[in-house]
Amino acid sequence: MSRPRFVRVALVVVALLVGAATLGVSDTVSQQPAPRPTEAELLRRIEALGPQLEEARIAAEAAERHRELEAEARPRRATEVVHVGPMHIVTLPEQSELAAQLFGDVWRNDFDGVVGSPALAEHVFVFQWAWRRVEPLRVDAAATGSSPVQHIHLTRAWARTRGVAKARIRDAVWAVLRSDLPEGSHLGRWIGSTGYPSTQRVARLFTTSPSDDNRACLAGVTDGCVAALGLSTGEMSVPPEAAAIVLLEAVRMGGSGAWARLLEARDAAPLDALAHAAGVDADAVMAGWLAAVLAERPEMHAGLGGQAGRVLLWVLALAAFATRSTRWRLA
């Protein structure tokens, strides 16, 4: 081997050895856990991050405000205002009739007795039921004024039927009504933040629960119902939505002016407030609630009928296709 070639080979070998040694060292180093930061280091880090956080917050808010202004600057579509009961509904002109029907149905069927709700009179509902996903309907401040706005923006993909649309409207109306009963009030605390109650669900859970209070209530003992609803002990043995059902039932029983009476008594004990709103005694309110819940008890059996029917339908459909085939028919 000539001398220059020998030197080159020697250099390559040395470089490989050094490289391997370095890799080994770095491998060993990387396996060492990083030392835990000391209290002083953590304090320094926190102090350094404070101003950065404030600066980042201001920058984020400015960027979001800019985006909102851009959105505001885009042209808006024409809208119409529809009135149903005490509700103001802003919607597209082509959907005004639909909105009147849907809100009208919800109002008549679920909130008929609720007259005189300040929150409902104050709020504006913005309603849109689009075929496809579109930009949510934006309305001019002139249409809503300074009123709080409740958006009901539906697409056919998620709200396919009028039933689903009405359920969403019901939820929105209930959310507004609930704001008449702030959580600071006794009644508001008792109602909690549950959505619009499903009486069927409450009936199912209420009648199948092993609670003694529920059993007593079902046997017609008023004290049992009072305890089940958490009106004496503070702990409910029924789903929380049951409270909302009692409230709506009491308002129905009270007829005209019941909601206003309920608001008058919202800081009283819930049972007294309900009786005051209904204009009857607590026993009658409980009896009315129990009757309303039991009337909605679903007629459910083991869910085999529907399944079996669907399976049979599919089998028949496939068998029908099989017999109508011309190419592979057997006889």
Next chain:
Amino acid sequence: MKRWLAVVTGSIALVALWALPPSRLELPPTQKLPARLRHEAIEAELRRAHAALRALRWSDSLPSLAIRAAVDGVALRPPRAEGLEAEVQAWEEAQRATLVALQPRDPDMVLGVFWQPADEATISGVPIGVRTRRVTFVGEHDGTPYCIHAVPYLTEPGARALLRHIVDLDACRLYAKYGAPGERIQEWLDASSLGFARVAVPTFAADYTRLQPAPRGTMRLFGLSRPLYADQNLAVQACLAGRPAACERAVTDPQLISPPLGDEAWVVANSPASSFGGGAPHPPFGYLDDGLLYELEARFGAEAFARFWTSTESVPEAFEAAFGEPLGEWVLRWIEAHVGLYRAGPSLPWSSLWLSALTLTALAGVATAAGVRRRIG
């Protein structure tokens, strides 16, 4: 043209008329702006640093306090609030009763349960990460081993409600019984943030797992389904497919057993806190493995478990030496007993194949019967 072809073509034309040309949908951007993401990232870093600082300050004071105040190896400090006397007394009695019932018991180990105001030893105005989750500290102070739960509380009503529930020692129960673990076992426990000893009642962990809703997108057919943890690491999936080596890796690889949430993992790695109670399900097997060590203890007995716990060997070797079978194989049988195994790979499960064949045979039978009975003319 065949009638059905005309119907299909007409339908396609109708859909095309309705949907074409494709309109450009301009929705207001809903994703977070980069400036907001930066703000959130800084806030998260601040939160983590602050949580580590609080853990560091608590760990500076609590062990010495526990060792000084311990009676029969136990130090209890209830929440400092008025009007809780009855609840506190019940809580203390429950704690001591739990400890008395522990057999065996390491006489050197000091246990502590300290209720701490959540903002104690913190800096006001700075967000605190993992602030109301129970913190466990494990270590040694002046030669005395300790296991301490610090229970942060925000308000008096909150403490009152929690007093009824915080009676279990969780991971500290094992420390109380078997003392300080071997060094390599402790490293393994640290890597998982005591994740295999979070629930002292293994059946609770198993039942809780069963009650979890199926992961989104899970196909359920005749009760058969993809397994839980389908979106987990490949080693976990391989374990669920019946490979013992993968099972061993799934429960020992530090990368696979570290806490799932960034804040928690960071604080555990950078402060004396050993674990945080509650929170999201931990890898590798979610809630199911939260009581794994207690299952081992119940299955093999205290003596064998003590051999494993105090072993100086690595986890797989200690396991085999103590329990007489390889770790991977035991974990495989354990996971099979709880959630079952599934076939790995892209092929269809046998159940789907034979159910399809059965359906086709039945339909062919119906079609044949109808065809045979058919009369022409």
